[in-house]
Amino acid sequence: MGLFQIKPDIHYGANSLDILRIMEIEKVFLVTDENMVKLKVVNRITNILKSRGIDAKIYSDVKPDPTDEEIIKGMLELSAYDPDCIIALGGGSPIDACKSMIYFTNKIKKAMGEYKKPKFIAVPTTSGTGSEVTSYAVVTTQSKKIPLSDSEMLPDIAILNPEFIKTLPPSIIADTGMDVLTHAIEAYVSRSRNLFTNTLAIGAIKTVFADLVSNFENPELERERIDLQIASCMAGVAFSNAGLGINHSIAHSLGARFHKPHGRLNAIIMPKVIEFNAQNKNAARYYREIAEALGFAPKEDAEGVQILAKAIKMRAAKMSIPGSLRELGIPEDQYFSEMESVIDQIENDMCTGENPRRFSRIEMKQLLTDLY
Template sequence: MKDFKLKPEIKYGSQSLGWIKNLKSKKILIVTDKTMVKLGLVDKVISNLNGSEIKVFDKVQPNPTIEVIEDGIKEYFMFSPEVIIALGGGSPIDACKGIIYFSYKIQKEHNGCIKRIPFIAIPTTSGTGSEVTSYSVITNKNSKIALSDDEMLPTIAILDPEFMKTLPKVVIADTGMDVLTHAIEAYVSTSRNSFTNALSLEAIKIVYKNLLKHYENAELIKPREEIQHASCMAGLAFNNSSLGINHSIAHTLGSNLHLSHGRSNAIIMPYIIENNKNAYEHYFEISKMLGLPSENIVEGKNSLIALITILKEKMEIPNSLKDLGIEFEEYKKLMPQFLNDIEKDICTTGNPNQFTSEEYIELLTKLYYGLM
């Protein structure tokens, strides 16, 4: 038996933040980062929570660490919230999930039962899709661990485009390419199915039509909203299929070389498409759907790679790790760590092709120099 989960409930569109006025709870913990406080986005949330007792935990940083989660767990038990709200990009949402996951585990061990509370996710990037997934990516020293558990699936996701107005271009570029990677990896994964295929293809189409418009002008409402929807749909897709080694490699490069998640995915993507020979037919289907040159399977696959290269060029994302200024000696030294992390990563088994260590070393070397 297989599962396709239609959860959480999604509130979307302008003014959708207003839904939180329904929260009758007295004690609300908001998990966020300092940028959200500085930009006044936390105040925007609080202004809709009249009469509630609110505690703001704003210690989350990009690529959240186990130490931040530990601090958050202490806050959780000290404050004992009746509702928890995650506000921010993937980092605050994932940190909030980690806090919930471990707090529930501790409760189960100590009391034999769990007092579950509503979990509201308000994404401010488009994005990781974390608002609709049961995944949380946590950094432990130099490794990223992708946890997956339905306890971490939000109860309600609120997609209010108002929150994306302040996004810097570099974040729009990186997170937008993360959306594209989710949709493409979900579409070719070993657990692909009719439900996830529909969501993936629509997300890819939306990114193709809107990402550059959103990147050029984050004030424009239509592309901003559309990319937010694509992000959420790609999240729903990969939560019900899986991702692949594009993400496994991005996780290890992100934690060892301190790279942004979306940027790592964007740099890696063409190399994975080229090497995932079992998925050529699906890449060809994507190109055909987008109206790109696709007379045959190989041309279709090449067109998809060309599209990604053009998107990266227009959004000033480099093509190789060398172009990012990473030293080869440092990179070479980390190779055993990369191989170890990739093998253990939860996303690796979903990839349409499996590779030997030698093949990974060759792929990682090409990726460094930008050689296809």
Template sequence: MNNFKIKTQIYFGQGALERLEEVGNKKVFVVTDPFMVKSGMINNITEKLKSANITIFSDIVPDPPIELIVQGIEELQKVKPEVLIALGGGSSIDAAKAIMDFAKKITSVTDMEFIAIPTTSGTGSEVTSFSVITDKTKGTKYPLVSDDLLPDVAILDPELVKSVPGSITADTGMDVITHALEAYVSTNASDFSDALAEKALILSFKYLLRAYNNGEDIEAREKMHNASCLAGIAFNSASLGLNHGIAHVLGGKFHVPHGRTNALLLPYIVDFNADIVGYENNEFSRAAIKYANIAKLLGLPCSNARAGVRSIVNEIKKLQKEMNMPTTLKACGVSMEELEKLKEEIANSALLDACTATNPKIPTPLNVIEIIGKIKE
């Protein structure tokens, strides 16, 4: 027996932030990053919480470390909030999830409404039961997985992403595409997750470049925000694959932005999963057939599964080029000497990552090393 559920209430479109007016005069603890405060974006939230008693914890950094989570728990315990609001990208939302979850387990704070408000269109963290925290001493990212991490409410207001720089729009947008493609070919995929992944991909390939070229294009921003959320629900149900398994390790070791690492890997992961070599008489792998189905939905050349897979790979590479994204680890500032030294450790860690377990093709350490070799330089 299978199961599909959505816990989070989703408010979306222009004016979605008005949902915050329902908070009233409760005690509110906001988890965010320094830029949200410095840029004044936090005012979009506080203005809707006029009668609330607000405390802002704005120390969040990319790849939030364990020490920061501990600090957040201590601050939250002092406030004992009735509402927890996460404002920001994946790092802020992931940190808020971890702070909330551990606080409920080790402090006297046991109940609060959790509202997630993403300011980038990429992670889908506002609707997932995943959180990733970092042990910087070991250079390792630890995924937390629990339905207890799911926000009660997600607010997707496109006004909050209009000012996102082009490079971040590109990174986060490719993260959406990776989430949707990995969920689509996951061994845990279902009709329900497939429907969400398909729509996320249709929206992303139509609107990502528009959002990149013109941040003020409110339609493109809204559609990418929705696509991110749809992909998040898809992979929350179906999980992901080897792309994320490798990206988590590379990101932990070399601090390359997560979406950028995913984009580097994606064309080669699609090739690996499709496993076209050796298939004759149109007997293609399940993954190849599903990739080809996406090519058809996108209106790309797809005379057979082989052609469909090639079209998807070419379209991914085309997007990377049009958004001026680096296509090698060396271009991302990664030391080739360090990469060579750590490649076996990276491969073994990637295979142990929880995301890799649902990859459609079982990889070996040598497969991972070969894939990394293709994005080196």
């Protein structure tokens, strides 16, 4: 049985925060990070709540790649506060931290028979993880990144407001934009792909190719910024339904160990993963279709694969993203000495199941060596 879920209502554009002026809510728990507080981005929301006399409590102790400790601390505050609405504001890290708090708190409350689900609103400030429309959250524990998946974590409302991404510096625009591209390409070649997800994925891929480098070079460009925010969301809907692949499994394992930005890791890994997966005939055809959708005219699948991999490399280089894990600054000794455990994590990551190509440990070892 096929299932295509498009749950959150998506409010977008300049007036999208107006939904907060009319919703019936009384007590809001808001999860964000210190940057959003310092940049006063959070005030755009709290000012509206204040003007309505709605109580709000802010939890901002979330760092990039949220840890189990940050989540447990947040859960204690969330439970004690007992809100009727939860708002996650930030990049993937605060949104995922908030989702994880909801996931674990719900499990405990359900077991105790006290279940009352607050409204959940996600407001992304990067373009981005698409976390505002996915049922996934990624939690980091010591040297592991663990993806969780549960429809309980799907927000009820996503708010895409272009003002919230105005303060993004170029390097984060580059990293998070390449994350969008990875989501869309992995969804397009995944084992659970379908016409719904393919259409959204291709739309997101075309937008990233058309607008990301210009947005990196000139963050003031409004049309590009708005379109990338929507592309991020479309890629999120696509991969929430179709799944991802080993690009993300590798990025999860390396991100947890070496603490490098998620999107940057994805960008560096992507061209070689595309060549690796193209050993699967279907995947090679799908990569060629992507190249064709981007306006290239390959004569055969193998040429389409090469064109796509090269086009991605060129865009990454234009945005000063390094071309290898060595250039990214991952220490050689640790990388090679921990490789067996990296491969264990890649094999066990939930994203691996949707990857188009099956592989042996030796093949994965070769890919990881090539990536360095």
